[in-house]
Amino acid sequence: MNKEQLFEAIKAKQSFLCVGLDTDINMTPDCLKGSDDPQFEFNKAIIDATAPYAVCYKPNLAFYEENGVKGWASFEKSCRYIRDNYPDIFIIADAKRGDIGNTSMMYARAFFDANLVDAVTLAPYMGRDTVAPFLEYKGKWSVILALTSNASAADFEMQPLANGKRVFEEVLERSKEWGSDENTMYVVGATKASMLKGVRDIVPNHFLLVPGVGAQGGSLKEVAINGMNAQCGLLVNSSRGIIYADKSDQFAVVAEAKAKEMQIEMSELLNKYL
Amino acid sequence: MNKEQLFEAIKAKQSFLCVGLDTDINMTPDCLKGSDDPQFEFNKAIIDATAPYAVCYKPNLAFYEENGVKGWASFEKSCRYIRDNYPDIFIIADAKRGDIGNTSMMYARAFFDANLVDAVTLAPYMGRDTVAPFLEYKGKWSVILALTSNASAADFEMQPLANGKRVFEEVLERSKEWGSDENTMYVVGATKASMLKGVRDIVPNHFLLVPGVGAQGGSLKEVAINGMNAQCGLLVNSSRGIIYADKSDQFAVVAEAKAKEMQIEMSELLNKYL
Numbered sequence: 176m177n178k179e180q181l182f183e184a185i186k187a188k189q190s191f192l193c194v195g196l197d198t199d200i201n202m203t204p205d206c207l208k209g210s211d212d213p214q215f216e217f218n219k220a221i222i223d224a225t226a227p228y229a230v231c232y233k234p235n236l237a238f239y240e241e242n243g244v245k246g247w248a249s250f251e252k253s254c255r256y257i258r259d260n261y262p263d264i265f266i267i268a269d270a271k272r273g274d275i276g277n278t279s280m281m282y283a284r285a286f287f288d289a290n291l292v293d294a295v296t297l298a299p300y301m302g303r304d305t306v307a308p309f310l311e312y313k314g315k316w317s318v319i320l321a322l323t324s325n326a327s328a329a330d331f332e333m334q335p336l337a338n339g340k341r342v343f344e345e346v347l348e349r350s351k352e353w354g355s356d357e358n359t360m361y362v363v364g365a366t367k368a369s370m371l372k373g374v375r376d377i378v379p380n381h382f383l384l385v386p387g388v389g390a391q392g393g394s395l396k397e398v399a400i401n402g403m404n405a406q407c408g409l410l411v412n413s414s415r416g417i418i419y420a421d422k423s424d425q426f427a428v429v430a431e432a433k434a435k436e437m438q439i440e441m442s443e444l445l446n447k448y449l
Numbered sequence: 450m451n452k453e454q455l456f457e458a459i460k461a462k463q464s465f466l467c468v469g470l471d472t473d474i475n476m477t478p479d480c481l482k483g484s485d486d487p488q489f490e491f492n493k494a495i496i497d498a499t500a501p502y503a504v505c506y507k508p509n510l511a512f513y514e515e516n517g518v519k520g521w522a523s524f525e526k527s528c529r530y531i532r533d534n535y536p537d538i539f540i541i542a543d544a545k546r547g548d549i550g551n552t553s554m555m556y557a558r559a560f561f562d563a564n565l566v567d568a569v570t571l572a573p574y575m576g577r578d579t580v581a582p583f584l585e586y587k588g589k590w591s592v593i594l595a596l597t598s599n600a601s602a603a604d605f606e607m608q609p610l611a612n613g614k615r616v617f618e619e620v621l622e623r624s625k626e627w628g629s630d631e632n633t634m635y636v637v638g639a640t641k642a643s644m645l646k647g648v649r650d651i652v653p654n655h656f657l658l659v660p661g662v663g664a665q666g667g668s669l670k671e672v673a674i675n676g677m678n679a680q681c682g683l684l685v686n687s688s689r690g691i692i693y694a695d696k697s698d699q700f701a702v703v704a705e706a707k708a709k710e711m712q713i714e715m716s717e718l719l720n721k722y723l
Contacts, residue, residue, distance in 0.1 A: 197551075235548075235552055237553070238552075240559035246559075271546065278509055278511045298572040300574045301572075301606070334610055346605065
């Protein structure tokens with residue numbers, strides 16, 4: 176999916192919501208426990224309930240790997256289910272991979288060759304080699320970690336460099352030259368919404384994937400005010416706040432309500448700030 | 450496996466060789482192509498051939514993920530094969546994972562709960578949160594990226610900070626406080642062997658995982674001179690230089706010879722510099 180198509184989906188749905196599929200097999204509602212593949216069945220119910228309000232799903236690989244081979248099968252099945260039933264929805268594998276060239280190429284193949292997803296999150300520590308093989312895929316996206324929503328982002332990301340920039344700013348400055356706003360996005364945490372303005376000075380046209388709204392405490396309005404650009408430029412993720420809003424057999428109904436609630440707020444923000 | 454046991458294995462085998470299982474399903478020798486699980490069969494042959502000369506195996510997850518669900522099964526099967534047949538051998542999952550707390554905990558479970566491996570490589574970009582859940586596991590290890598062997602290590606790892614340290618030095622300084630030399634190792638590339646002395650000033654007692662000898666051009670002797678400590682403190686990895694030294698049906702015989710060659714050189718270096 177290219178940038179224009181993503182923006183079209185955002186306008187059509189009046190939403191820039193990304194639903195994080197951090198599906199914990201240990202938290203499966205009782206009503207799914209008899210299923211052969213509860214992780215997939217949970218996702219399927221969440222996807223069907225929230226698809227009218229979301230433009231993006233973001234399965235978090237850790238939660239599938241924790242279940243080993245079976246988990247990887249659930250991840251793949253979930254991606255294919257979205258592809259088959261909601262072809263206008265963007266999929267991000269939240270994998271935070273990052274390695275040197277020949278290994279990075281293997282990761283790119285793992286996620287892109289079978290067209291499982293549109294994008295993969297990548298850790299920039301090892302530099303350009305990490306990202307380059309992913310950028311070879313036309314129509315696919317690298318989502319590079321810049322400023323994350325966790326407390327220990329202060330350890331390295333926020334450190335000032337001798338050149339006056341902070342590490343995450345250097346990541347933005349350098350990596351924006353590797354690709355373009357047509358194949359690169361950045362992770363910028365909503366818990367640091369006031370810093371989004373500074374990020375926008377460096378990458379005015381890139382899409383930003385913004386976690387940390389909801390469970391982690393970030394404000395959607397602050398994110399929109401500081402981060403929205405002329406093509407929206409935001410995918411705001413909510414995981415636990417939607418998928419685990421309710422743990423009974425009504426989980427999908429409650430997830431739908433929570434997603435709809437965010438979509439309504441997003442629609443208002445799009446009308447006001449776009 | 451604890452540090453003392455690892456050092457005992459190094460002394461017993463007179464080797465600090467780690468064999469990288471970067472097993473590319475696309476490069477399977479013809480003689481294995483009829484097998485149900487050529488990736489595992491390849492590993493099994495390599496492991497049986499090289500186990501007398503190696504103290505560590507390092508499966509590189511990218512090469513298994515590239516083969517999807519089947520690849521994950523081959524990865525798990527390969528780890529179990531090592532566990533069952535060579536219980537004195539250390540296993541590192543080269544996964545370069547790194548995420549915030551609750552996600553990082555899931556990755557830790559994925560690799561440690563089933564006792565598949567002894568250690569996982571981790572990217573420190575997001576700070577302490579990335580590593581903390583792994584350090585909760587007694588007898589398990591976090592192998593943190595410090596200074597990698599690739600050219601684009603210059604992009605961020607080598608950048609000078611305002612405090613006078615380079616980013617990788619800040620990673621060493623901060624992260625050595627998170628755990629200890631009993632549960633943390635560092636990746637330091639052999640292509641930067643001259644910089645190992647500086648690394649040793651910061652982390653004199655930690656084990657270092659050193660890739661980049663062989664195919665990437667690093668010198669084993671330089672690594673030993675600059676990096677060895679009183680408990681050896683080195684695991685030197687070779688992947689392609691051993692496992693793809695020969696691509697015929699003689700691949701395991703040639704891999705054995707290559708591993709033995711390195712073990713002999715390592716034995717000399719241990720006698721000289723330990």
